[in-house]
Amino acid sequence: MYTQCPECLTVYKLEAELLVPACGCVRCSHCETVFNALGTLAAQLPPEPFTRLTEHALDRDPPLAGVAVFRPRPATEDVTPTPLDEPANTDGDAFDTHDDTEDFSQLTFTPRFAKPRRRSWRTAAWVLVCTTLVLGLGAQLAWAKRDVLIADATVGPLLASACDALGCRLPLVSAPSQLRLLARDVEQHPSVQDGLLITASVHNDAAFAQPYPVVTIVLSDANGQRLAMRRFQPEDYVGDAAIRARGLAGGATTAMVFEVQDPGQRAVAFAFSFD
Template sequence: MTYTTQCPNCQTRFKVNDSQLAAADGLVRCGRCSHVFKAPDHFVVVRSEPVPAPAPVFEAPPSSRDPVDDFELEVPDFDPQAQPDDVQILPEPAIEPPLSAAPRDIAPEPLQQDVEAFQRALSEAMQNPIGNPFDEPPPAAAPAPEPEVFGSRRRADAPAQEPPARPEPEPLFTDADAEEEEEARSHKPAGPWLNGLLATLAVLGLLFLAAQLVYINRTRIAAEVPESRPALENLCAALGCEVPWPTDIARIRTEWSELAFVPDYPNLIQLSATLKNHAQYPQAYPMLEVTLKDGDDQVLIRKVFAPKEYLKPDDLKLGRFNANSEVKVTMRLDAGKVHAMGYSLYWFYP
């Protein structure tokens, strides 16, 4: 009996019979790719096609043939356990007869039935033509009755009520406005004397404000503009005030100081210091606070001295601490039985 097997490597089909299968226990070698395989494991069932109607027979082109290849199937004649090199080749062609094809000019029966059905449908469509697409559309249906509005008591079938009339807008200008406008026009403009009075009051107010600012800042003005001090002093003399000297303590510093005991006088100590005004304008002399301390930096005595108590008569007579100038301070103090080991000087303005 003849069977069809297929090579698992190249998918080529071959015809084999019982004698070939029994020769090597079913082992065969593909004549196309030389692959050895067991033919019964790759049998292919070939279905027989229906015989077509009689028609002129012609040779089908090679591309339409059955996939069974013309390559030879080699049946090995060896022990199943032997190596592929010992296989003996037995040629066995396996070619199926060519298939016959129907002529191309004869259409199959189902295709003719489809053509007849199409012709019948076309004739029916011609008998019932489609209307003109440019005809006027049919009239629209009457609108549905208006439904009942939520919250209203009128039903949908009740007659519609007329909307309330809108109030007329009020005029922009009333008779009262016209009367006020006429009254405003009837008033005569103020005389020029009133305008002059208002201008004079404004000027006096500005002058008073300027005088107040000068009075508040008279000390700073006299320091920045020394030429204005005589005028400011004369003005203050008329008003019963004075122009004090500036008191910028940050510009006054101690350049040098010393505290020593007076020989032959155990209770007296002498304080010597040099004070300098670093400002660019004269200032008033400050107050001096002297503090005596013991060895543990504890305060023993603290006393404040006015300028007349630590200045020389000539410096005190001048009455001012000139700009960029120095003054020598020399004082003798009676410390009693206090034995001071340290001191500090503090300058300030009251």
């Protein structure tokens, strides 16, 4: 802050602590004049050149300090009740006084936040809706990943046990790579001329049931030249629809019989593949 001596017009820079001892009055170090520094007190100097600082009127009503930053709490007073004078009776004896003060030392006060609150029906309905949505989302994800879950070595048996208990049936998971050909045989068809009867024994190495595969049989000659090929759908070699619906159980072995036309004496080799 800045102030100016009214006699020699010297401008001084001062701190607020200098205004406290003499209620704003200071002594000019140049001319020894004592003056009220509040009359020309300024936060900043005006642009040069200047001669006098702006003077403030000091005879106005005190301004209102409205922006409070701190207010101490009022101290609690320990008020001790003053005993009343005991009135005397007509016989000169004092009246008996009774202490009617109640003893609250055994009371237990429970904080408001610790009291149980009753849940409204809206809260229960909201929780029910959220739970239903979460379960529905979980069911959708499980159905989308059903093949992976059923084929899993840990989750698959648990799902199978749950379905056995509930009387349901797990969907079949196709895994042709886990079908293993154990034995095969080709012989002349007993009742069809120029026909061959091919028998194959297939084992399901998977721990879960899978649908009967599409079987491709290729007949070739001694040079490996393909002579004939046919793809057999499950209904071509499994006539019972109920058996096809159950699929090939996990770890089970089944016999498959196929009827093909004899391509002649040149056919000396045949191959199986599963799709």
